[in-house]
Amino acid sequence: MRYHTPDNFDEASALAAQASGTTRFLAGGTDVLVQLRSDIVTPDDLIDIKHIPGVREITNEDHGGWRIGVAVSGAEMTEHPRLELDWPGVVEAMDLIGSTQVQGRATLVGNLCNGSPAADAVPALAAAGAHVTVVGPNGSREIAVEDVPTGPGKTCLEKGEVISALHLPRRGHAAGDAYLRFIPRTEMDIAVVGAAINLRLDGDTITEARVALGAVAPTVRLVPKAGAALIGSTLDEAALDKLARAARAACNPIDDRRGTIKFRTKVAGVLAQRAAKIAYARAKGDRK
Amino acid sequence: MALDDQKGGFKFIGTRPNRPDGLDKVTGRARFGADAHASGMLHAAILRSPHAHARIKKIDTSRAEAAKGVKAIVTRADFTQSLQPAPGMKGENWNILENVMAGDTALYDGHAVAAVAATSALAAKDALKLIEVEYEPLPHVTDVDKAMQADAPVIREGVAAGTVPKGLHPNVAGYHESGHGDVEAGFAEADLVVEDHFVTEATHQGYIEPHACLAQLGADGKGELWCCTQGHWNVQKVCAALLDLETSQLRVTASEIGGGFGGKTAVFIEPVALALSRKANRPVKLVMSRAEVFRATGPTSSTSMDVKIGMKKDGTITAAQGVFRLQGGAFPGAPADMTAMCAFAPYALKNVHQIGYDVMTNRPKQAAYRAPGSPMAAFGVESVIDELCNQLGLDPLDTRLKNASHEGTKASYGPKFQRIGLVETLEAAKAHPHYTAPLKPGQGRGISCGFWFNHGGETAVSLALSEDGTVQLAVGTPDIGGSRASMALMAAEVLGVPYDNIRVIIADTASLGYNEISHGSRVTYASGLATIKAAEDAVKKLCARAAAKWGIPEDAVKWEDGCAVPSGPNAGEFPPMPIAEITRKMGATGGPICGHFEATPEGAGVSFATHIVDSEVDPETGKTSVVRYTVVQDAGKAIHPTYVEGQFQGGAAQGIGWALNEEYIYGEDGRLQNPLFLDYRIPVASDLPMIDTVIVEVPNPGHPYGVRGVGETSICPPLAAIANAVSAAAGVRMRQLPMSPPRILEALEKQAGDG
Numbered sequence A: 001m002r003y004h005t006p007d008n009f010d011e012a013s014a015l016a017a018q019a020s021g022t023t024r025f026l027a028g029g030t031d032v033l034v035q036l037r038s039d040i041v042t043p044d045d046l047i048d049i050k051h052i053p054g055v056r057e058i059t060n061e062d063h064g065g066w067r068i069g070v071a072v073s074g075a076e077m078t079e080h081p082r083l084e085l086d087w088p089g090v091v092e093a094m095d096l097i098g099s100t101q102v103q104g105r106a107t108l109v110g111n112l113c114n115g116s117p118a119a120d121a122v123p124a125l126a127a128a129g130a131h132v133t134v135v136g137p138n139g140s141r142e143i144a145v146e147d148v149p150t151g152p153g154k155t156c157l158e159k160g161e162v163i164s165a166l167h168l169p170r171r172g173h174a175a176g177d178a179y180l181r182f183i184p185r186t187e188m189d190i191a192v193v194g195a196a197i198n199l200r201l202d203g204d205t206i207t208e209a210r211v212a213l214g215a216v217a218p219t220v221r222l223v224p225k226a227g228a229a230l231i232g233s234t235l236d237e238a239a240l241d242k243l244a245r246a247a248r249a250a251c252n253p254i255d256d257r258r259g260t261i262k263f264r265t266k267v268a269g270v271l272a273q274r275a276a277k278i279a280y281a282r283a284k285g286d287r288k
Numbered sequence B: 001m002a003l004d005d006q007k008g009g010f011k012f013i014g015t016r017p018n019r020p021d022g023l024d025k026v027t028g029r030a031r032f033g034a035d036a037h038a039s040g041m042l043h044a045a046i047l048r049s050p051h052a053h054a055r056i057k058k059i060d061t062s063r064a065e066a067a068k069g070v071k072a073i074v075t076r077a078d079f080t081q082s083l084q085p086a087p088g089m090k091g092e093n094w095n096i097l098e099n100v101m102a103g104d105t106a107l108y109d110g111h112a113v114a115a116v117a118a119t120s121a122l123a124a125k126d127a128l129k130l131i132e133v134e135y136e137p138l139p140h141v142t143d144v145d146k147a148m149q150a151d152a153p154v155i156r157e158g159v160a161a162g163t164v165p166k167g168l169h170p171n172v173a174g175y176h177e178s179g180h181g182d183v184e185a186g187f188a189e190a191d192l193v194v195e196d197h198f199v200t201e202a203t204h205q206g207y208i209e210p211h212a213c214l215a216q217l218g219a220d221g222k223g224e225l226w227c228c229t230q231g232h233w234n235v236q237k238v239c240a241a242l243l244d245l246e247t248s249q250l251r252v253t254a255s256e257i258g259g260g261f262g263g264k265t266a267v268f269i270e271p272v273a274l275a276l277s278r279k280a281n282r283p284v285k286l287v288m289s290r291a292e293v294f295r296a297t298g299p300t301s302s303t304s305m306d307v308k309i310g311m312k313k314d315g316t317i318t319a320a321q322g323v324f325r326l327q328g329g330a331f332p333g334a335p336a337d338m339t340a341m342c343a344f345a346p347y348a349l350k351n352v353h354q355i356g357y358d359v360m361t362n363r364p365k366q367a368a369y370r371a372p373g374s375p376m377a378a379f380g381v382e383s384v385i386d387e388l389c390n391q392l393g394l395d396p397l398d399t400r401l402k403n404a405s406h407e408g409t410k411a412s413y414g415p416k417f418q419r420i421g422l423v424e425t426l427e428a429a430k431a432h433p434h435y436t437a438p439l440k441p442g443q444g445r446g447i448s449c450g451f452w453f454n455h456g457g458e459t460a461v462s463l464a465l466s467e468d469g470t471v472q473l474a475v476g477t478p479d480i481g482g483s484r485a486s487m488a489l490m491a492a493e494v495l496g497v498p499y500d501n502i503r504v505i506i507a508d509t510a511s512l513g514y515n516e517i518s519h520g521s522r523v524t525y526a527s528g529l530a531t532i533k534a535a536e537d538a539v540k541k542l543c544a545r546a547a548a549k550w551g552i553p554e555d556a557v558k559w560e561d562g563c564a565v566p567s568g569p570n571a572g573e574f575p576p577m578p579i580a581e582i583t584r585k586m587g588a589t590g591g592p593i594c595g596h597f598e599a600t601p602e603g604a605g606v607s608f609a610t611h612i613v614d615s616e617v618d619p620e621t622g623k624t625s626v627v628r629y630t631v632v633q634d635a636g637k638a639i640h641p642t643y644v645e646g647q648f649q650g651g652a653a654q655g656i657g658w659a660l661n662e663e664y665i666y667g668e669d670g671r672l673q674n675p676l677f678l679d680y681r682i683p684v685a686s687d688l689p690m691i692d693t694v695i696v697e698v699p700n701p702g703h704p705y706g707v708r709g710v711g712e713t714s715i716c717p718p719l720a721a722i723a724n725a726v727s728a729a730a731g732v733r734m735r736q737l738p739m740s741p742p743r744i745l746e747a748l749e750k751q752a753g754d755g
């Protein structure tokens, strides 16, 4: 195994492009190192991106959105004084990952690129409308978060491509997001279902809504029909009912040791409703 | 809280000093199994079957042998050839050998087939990939009911013990039947009879320290073994049998142990490490991964059970009957007899009948797990009693009190109970504020009783006094629950010296006579009894030295508060002679002063518990939380109340995991799907409420201070108590464990559909 510490993303990309065997980028390593130790993936080239300047920074960009460096840990996001005011759902989703120890290392982009359908941060990012900047052998491109994963453990990134930053849009007024996951215990578990909601209100009425679900399909899924079910409503019973139905209709889960198809489908509707209520309250200014 | 009025004038017993191993453990100084090192040490790894059942046609180790760093490879051929299979438990050493290293057939996913020792752990692991095994997969079965059906694949012919009735499937390895009275007549007398079917899944003991050992064995047949085990004399005996050694030539030292709960009473890796060491002529260290622990060490049995109980309107049980099928993995030995015998033990019954089946499947050999077999029985029985109380509108505690076993009751499994404390636990539960506390909407309360026999067993203890009057106490039962503190307290009580002046160690196999495993909740009872007797032996010798000095007869001296004193006015006027004064001169007054005791104490008192649980169920997701938990248990006498409470709480915590989320999940391919803590869900700290404890003390007449074992009984009631609470909260009877959210939601939907 070769271990690299490039100084910039072009170099990181070039290293990955030249590598011939199994290649992994090393962000927090909470997936990569675990897979290595348990003999699941032994990379031939391990490209540590934590030595690139700026990767640990959270910056408020000119247009009001946020740029999050690819080595920013969950703990750094939670401790940031302002990020959570704008994107409480994204921060709470990231904060659910692992334990205190894991929080000190795990990153958003690692969570995204590991490609787990159950990744906790990804539904919240997709609902938020986040995108990533990708540096590759043929220059750079921007990709919406929901387009990155293509299947369990798979992403749309080409050989040699590396994500250089993640961007959250400007929050704007009267808006709120929320993420909930179902696990049988209280912590240290993998989502059996995850649901993220991001809303904007005009008075009591929902004008924008994005809904994303985790662990109910081969990838995290943005569910436009579930969002549409909420738009124009005041989150009344009828809208919640439509939301749950749309969420369930989007489910295409598997039966496995973590949950059944039936269970996941049912609970996806329940969590979508509960997350919607929290996002709605946040959009109304409730910051609990 | 210990009952103060029963303290009986003890000075040390019943106090709560810090445990002697505390500082070692919190500073990392404690040496666990994997902390042993030796110069020139090799590292070992084990190759395991990926198949649930497969004939091993060929093992080619040539490529692995040629790999860099590889020093030895062993297969079954490197173990004894002199053991033979035999029916039932008669061939147990052969069974252990077969489990430790597969013979011609791999019997479960994870079954060891070969092992490598190499210069690094990585080299050993890499070499495993070079061993070529040719398998011929065979049909497999992992479910207990399916394993008993006519078309089930046979795990091994000729295993059935003599007690197994003719005509059963060859996978039925053992059979137990007992009871008294006439159950049919009893059911006819009942106003209500409830009969139900219950299922529990296999759960793992979940000790945090994986099995680990360091072995050294020379061509001269002399060996040294360091390992984490609940019983090193047993390891010594088994390893000697599996490797054709003389028992005494193998010295075994038990390391600190990071949990066992019964799972470290068995032998898995030690003979393999010894065989590798013998072959490589180097010390060999072998440490299991967590996945190996799950795949190849003992989970408990899964079960399928039928329970039928008849009751009168006033709550009197008229008859009880149970059939308990235990899945024990690919070997005989599932505790079906224990399950059957414990099932109805809390109740004084005129008519009772129980049957247990020990059934083999393609799974790892089950191992003891706290009160092996009893918790599952209680789940079935106490669920049915709960249902009867619900349907007849009876209070569940009063009903249990009405039927409770007491001194003189003919137990469901035969003998007459001596003094027991079930009624006292029920009364304490009834008086506890928990029982009458209001419940919030969506919450339910459950209660259950539980029973375990407890055990005595072969025990040897030795105690040596130092010149300064301090004490070295050597016991042979690995400390799995704070027993060194309890031993020191008991020795302090007899000797009258401060607790801190006593150093307790777990001696190696060369230093004491045979000590049975730390199992059966026997340590504080049996090693405690032996410690008291050994201390009394030393006291007698101390008194003799004082008598000689004073020139009076030995029986004119007694021991008081750490001093020899004249036994009465007629003995003469001498000032008290403190222990240190006697020991300082012991070299010149007759030599070292030691006390020892060896016996097989038979008076372990049985014990009972009653648990109260409140739970809350989210009807939309099926998620359960345990919101309040109270354990009431008879400890006989709590030597160190804090560690008694720890045992109570630990049993409840493990019971919560077993009841709610823990389970071995097998795929169609017969492979274990969740061999990691990620998907094998033991409770995390935030899943648990504060577990309240009440220590009831009804002294055991078989122990000088009244001790009853407490380590196992605490896991007997939780499954049922939680199931009763969850059933009440959800409004639907839960008959299958674990009560995972999908199962609860399924039950709710089924009920809504039926209603």
Ligand SMILES: Cc1cc2nc3c(=O)[nH]c(=O)nc-3n(C[C@H](O)[C@H](O)[C@H](O)COP(=O)(O)OP(=O)(O)OC[C@H]3O[C@@H](n4cnc5c(N)ncnc54)[C@H](O)[C@@H]3O)c2cc1C
Binding pocket: A023, A024, A025, A026, A027, A028, A029, A030, A031, A032, A033, A034, A049, A070, A096, A097, A098, A099, A102, A105, A106, A107, A108, A109, A110, A111, A112, A113, A114, A118, A119, A120, A121, A157, A161, A162, A163, A164, A188, A189, A190, A191
């Ligand atoms: C104990 C424990 C608990 C966990 N709990 C959870 C949980 O509750 N929820 C959850 O979702 N996950 C959980 N995880 C998984 C893991 O922590 C998360 O997925 C985490 O976000 C991964 O981030 P990382 O920085 O550690 O990624 P790494 O392990 O460093 O990388 C993960 C993957 O992303 C790729 N990658 C990393 N950075 C880039 C980049 N800049 N460009 C392109 N590819 C990149 C790597 O090549 C690799 O394939 C847990 C892990 C552990 C060990």
